[in-house]
Amino acid sequence: MFDGLKDKLSNFKKSVEEEAEADEADLDEAAEEPVDAEAEAEPAEPEVAESEPEPEPAAEPEPEADAAPTADEESSEADDAEDSGGSSRGMLERAKLAATGKTVIEEEDLEEPLDELELALLSSDVEMNVAQNILEGIRENLIGETRAQVKTTGHVVEEALHDALVDVISVGQFDFDEHIAAADKPVTIIFTGVNGVGKTTTIAKLSQYFEDRGFSTVLANGDTYRAGANEQLQQHAENLDRKIISHEQGSDPAAVIYDGVEYAQANDIDIVLGDTAGRLHTSNDLMDQLEKIDRVIDPDMTLFVDEAVAGQDAVNRAREFNDAAEIDGAVLTKADADPQGGAAISIAQVTGKPILFLGTGQDYDDLEPFDPEVIVDRLLGFEEE
């Protein structure tokens, strides 16, 4: 899952590692001369060295180095560095850090890899602002930060990537199971989205998900628009042995879902799952229907369903549906069909509403709760699927 993006993130890590390695070669050269010169220039050092035979005194320059990035110090050290052919920012300072077992990643080390990563994210359908936020997060996490060398550059980059991705993916996350358990029954959930993305299948999967957790469900077919919609939901209801509420084609969807809620109240059913017709956010009549469902039923939750493979289109639709008829969360289907990953990364940040589930196949149990940490671990190749 998300293999394309996974490869691109891994390339970013490699690029930063290569930049850092190239830098290290320069640092090694610089470390010899300036550090020796400084040792001669500072008479206090040998005394400390006597009392501590281990090369501990090398740790002494650390506070100096941490406090270093003032403009004046930087420019004077840059002069030193220029002599040894190093980078413009404090080669001596960095050599000192290296001697104390620390390393620092510089903005210039990141420039090229970050440009490449930006292109990679955009080409994976990550929304522009979301990509910018990820890059900003990485910059903040990496630049100028001193890290013990026990951590490899790759490790440090992974952490920065992990944190930046989790930040954008977890926007709006809440504990769905806890929310359902705590809500007054029956809980009514309405599903919206365009045609053919997997709404009906998702309803059937969620019915199974809820029953597995001890909640009873009734299916209400609010898709009174499309011929064959009743039969499709009916088939799922039969397969799962659930009650379905439906009216004939062309009738009022709000009335069907209302009947579903009444049935649930009368029969002690915990959750009403209401299908709706596939629609574009621009189909005024159909959007009016959604508005009416909202007004008449006042559902506990409206979930937007779209397919992960739709990438940027899914992101745009999520935004448009949320603007037209506010959603509480999203389900991304067909995550098994090798999507780029852009929709999974972008939707929460763009709508402010979380992705709650991934559809991972056509069977009823092919539904995975969306856990940002798990998704990011998967993207970074930490977790076997």
Ligand SMILES: Nc1nc2c(ncn2[C@@H]2O[C@H](COP(=O)(O)OP(=O)(O)OP(=O)(O)O)[C@@H](O)[C@H]2O)c(=O)[nH]1
């Ligand atoms: N591979 C895969 N296929 C899925 C997934 N979810 C749904 N599908 C398939 O996608 C197709 C469309 O699913 P539906 O549930 O009919 O979609 P819909 O949004 O209800 O469609 P309309 O009722 O036409 O609006 C079906 O063939 C489903 O089996 C998924 O997570 N993975």
